[in-house]
Every structure is written in structure tokens, then in C-alpha cells.
Amino acid sequence: MSTISNPTAPTTPASVDRVIQLIASGESSGESCSPELSKGPWEFDAGPTAYGPGSSMGDVIPAGSPRQGALPAEYKTASDEELDARVRAAKATLGDRVLVLGHFYQRDEVVAHADYIGDSFQLAGAAKSKPDAEAIVFCGVHFMAETADLLSTPEQAVILPNLAAGCSMADMADIDSVTECWEALEELYGTEPDADGRVPVIPVTYMNSSAALKGFCGERGGIVCTSSNAETVLEWAFERGQRVLFFPDQHLGRNTAKAMGVPLDRMPMWNPRKPLGGSSEAELHDAQVILWHGFCSVHKRFTVDQIEQARVSHPGVRVIVHPECPMPVVDAADEYGSTDYITKAIAAAPAGSTFAIGTEINLVQRLAAQYPQHTIFCLDPVVCPCSTMYRIHPGYLAWVLESLVAGEVVNQISVSADVAVPARLALERMLAAKPPANGGGTAPAATAVPAGA
Numbered sequence: 001m002s003t004i005s006n007p008t009a010p011t012t013p014a015s016v017d018r019v020i021q022l023i024a025s026g027e028s029s030g031e032s033c034s035p036e037l038s039k040g041p042w043e044f045d046a047g048p049t050a051y052g053p054g055s056s057m058g059d060v061i062p063a064g065s066p067r068q069g070a071l072p073a074e075y076k077t078a079s080d081e082e083l084d085a086r087v088r089a090a091k092a093t094l095g096d097r098v099l100v101l102g103h104f105y106q107r108d109e110v111v112a113h114a115d116y117i118g119d120s121f122q123l124a125g126a127a128k129s130k131p132d133a134e135a136i137v138f139c140g141v142h143f144m145a146e147t148a149d150l151l152s153t154p155e156q157a158v159i160l161p162n163l164a165a166g167c168s169m170a171d172m173a174d175i176d177s178v179t180e181c182w183e184a185l186e187e188l189y190g191t192e193p194d195a196d197g198r199v200p201v202i203p204v205t206y207m208n209s210s211a212a213l214k215g216f217c218g219e220r221g222g223i224v225c226t227s228s229n230a231e232t233v234l235e236w237a238f239e240r241g242q243r244v245l246f247f248p249d250q251h252l253g254r255n256t257a258k259a260m261g262v263p264l265d266r267m268p269m270w271n272p273r274k275p276l277g278g279s280s281e282a283e284l285h286d287a288q289v290i291l292w293h294g295f296c297s298v299h300k301r302f303t304v305d306q307i308e309q310a311r312v313s314h315p316g317v318r319v320i321v322h323p324e325c326p327m328p329v330v331d332a333a334d335e336y337g338s339t340d341y342i343t344k345a346i347a348a349a350p351a352g353s354t355f356a357i358g359t360e361i362n363l364v365q366r367l368a369a370q371y372p373q374h375t376i377f378c379l380d381p382v383v384c385p386c387s388t389m390y391r392i393h394p395g396y397l398a399w400v401l402e403s404l405v406a407g408e409v410v411n412q413i414s415v416s417a418d419v420a421v422p423a424r425l426a427l428e429r430m431l432a433a434k435p436p437a438n439g440g441g442t443a444p445a446a447t448a449v450p451a452g453a
């Protein structure tokens, strides 16, 4: 188990939220991607048409996305210190009845209260390992809470402190668009297997997708992948299918398939707003991986130019980026891998190493604080967190915990049984898939890290 951070440690002065507030007040000369980041997230709960300030600002929230109701005023006006004390008091009262999970990309002021930190799948595993906890408060985004609900017991309530904390990438592939795509592909390819028994196409969804899409894959012989095991999962799919339909992240799909030797001209894109996804029938017939037109608004900010700048300003720097970054960025980096890969690489490096990291800034800042023997910085000089996860302000955490103390479950995320059964099947296929003998560019999956580990 890798050590990521000690969530019981006090918030460092370098927390991303603190830096954003200093920039907004003019006390720091740095730059954030939007002055609106310094506002309370409740200002965006009333009815946003986009994802709010920052990196996800240009993306459109799909109709029907959950909307957060009004947060009681006392949580908006409380000081940081008061909220911290109220969260601690509520957790102490609830004891083992509640489990608080914090994603790697979550702000420090919330992660400080997490019993476990990790990536989405690691945290879902942590939820599963604590069946006696009545409530699981997931400080991440919507699809993560859904996954925790899929893997926890029916008696456990999974709570997302702010329902407006969605994932812009996950929302780029909705069940209706993917179903339309699938029907078009079936019309084109038919449904008969080839002489080797491989069906025309296998659906593969990234963990960063709705439970409905995981269920879609489960019902059609498909599978889920994470950024840690994408190559293993693609190997599994190629054994069973002539092609893969990969959604929602085109970059993870492209970077992984390219590393496995799939030529770029056999990876056409599927844009749901265009007829046949914007590709010709010939391109789709020749395809080995069909890439959904989705991306992470945070990771698409990283550029080759930033890498070149880092190499000039820090000779000898080790550049590691996440596979959600565009292919030219992954190609220009020294290494790429999941958050687990990045944290392990830093933990294993000799003292005095210098890292430029291409992933979400809350994790990078936390790693920099945790490993003062290294120089660690984010490739993007602009402070730009995942703006949707950033909506889990400590005020929302205090609200859901104090509601639990009062006997009320608010903001429960519950996946219906008709979706949950096939979604679990797709997850079980992923867990059963065996890694290729020669490994890959990414690290194997790990477990979440308990507080103080």
C-alpha cells in the first residue's frame, strides 16, 4: 500500500484553496484560471448551465443532472475554523457509523477529515471493506459515489456532500448517445462473431462514467477500466472482440492503445453530434478502437510547451503526466501513469529529485508538502483545480455530517437495481481480467490509504 498523505495533519499553508484566496485578494501574484473560484460554491448551486469557474467552465451540464438544493445559511457564513470544529465534532459523535472518503483531487480542507484517500476505485474498495459503517460520505464527484453505492452493502447510504459535484468528462457520454452509437455500429458490423469467436465490437467504459454506462457494458459483454489497468482491460477486450468502443475519455483510450501498438489510423473518433460519429463506413470497418469524443477539462490543459518550459527551468526534471492528457503531452513526458503510479514514483525517488507533474493540482500540492526532500511542481503554472470536485466545500461536509447526527440522510446517491446488476457484472469482469505478461506504461491498481498510513 502506498503512502499518499496523512489526512490527520493540519492543512498546509500551501493548500490550493488558500492559494486561490490569496490570488483573488491580490496578496499573491500567482494566477488562477478564474476569479470565480474564490467564491463559495453555493453561488453556483442555484441553477448553473455550465460547470462553474475554472477548467470545466466551457462544458455544458446535461439536462437532468442532479442539482444541489440550498445549503443552510449557517454553513455558508461559518468561518473555516468553525466548520473544521463542527466536522470533527460530528465525526466524533458518529464514530464508526460513518466513513468519510476523500479523492486525491479533493481540496485539503476536506481531505483533512477523510478516513481514506485514494482514487475512485480504491475508495469504492474502502467503502466495501467497512460494511458496518451506516453512511459513506464520498468527497469526490457523482460517478464515484455511484460506484461506491454499487460496491457497498444495500444497508449503507452513500452520500455526496454537494450534488452539483459532477464530472464533466463522465457527462460527455450519456446513455442515450452511447446507445445510438451502439445501434449504428451493430447495423454496420452485424452481430455475428468471426471465425475466432470474436464479436464485432466490445464496449469498454472508463471508471469515470455513469453507472448507467457501466450497466450498458455489463449487458453487452463489455467491461470497465481504470487508468491503472486500461491496457489489461483492452487486452481482455481484444481477445473477445474484433474492435473496442471506448468511452468517454478519448485520451486514455488513444494513449493506451497506442502503447499497445494500435496504429492511430485505426482509432477513429466517435463524435455523438455527427452522423456515424464523423467517420466513414470504411474507417469504422477498419477500426480497432473507436474513441468517444470525451476528455477531462483539467488534464487537457497540459501542453508540450509546458513540458519544454519545465525542462529549461529545471534541467534534469522528471516529467510524469496522467494518461488523460492529450497524446502529444504523454509522448513528450518521461513517464505517464495513474495517480497511483505518480504517487509511487515520487515515494520511490531518491531525495533531491525534481518532478514536474501533469495532473490535478490538489494532488500535486499535497505531494509537494508530503515530500519536502523533492522539488515537485505542477506543469500548469495557472492554479486550476477540478472545479466540480472543488464544490465539496467544508460547509457541505459539515451539513451532511450534522444531518446524520440528527438522524437525517441528505444527498443520498442510489443506483437502481436494474442498472446496478449489469454494472457490477462489468466491474467484476474488470477485477477478473489478468494483466499482460509484459506489463504496461501504467502501474497496477492499489488500495486506498487509511488516515495516518
Ligand code: SF4
Binding pocket: 056, 105, 141, 166, 167, 168, 169, 170, 208, 296, 297, 298, 299, 360, 386, 387, 388, 389
Ligand atoms: S479531474 Fe477531470 S475526470 Fe476527474 S473528476 Fe474532474 S473533470 Fe472528471
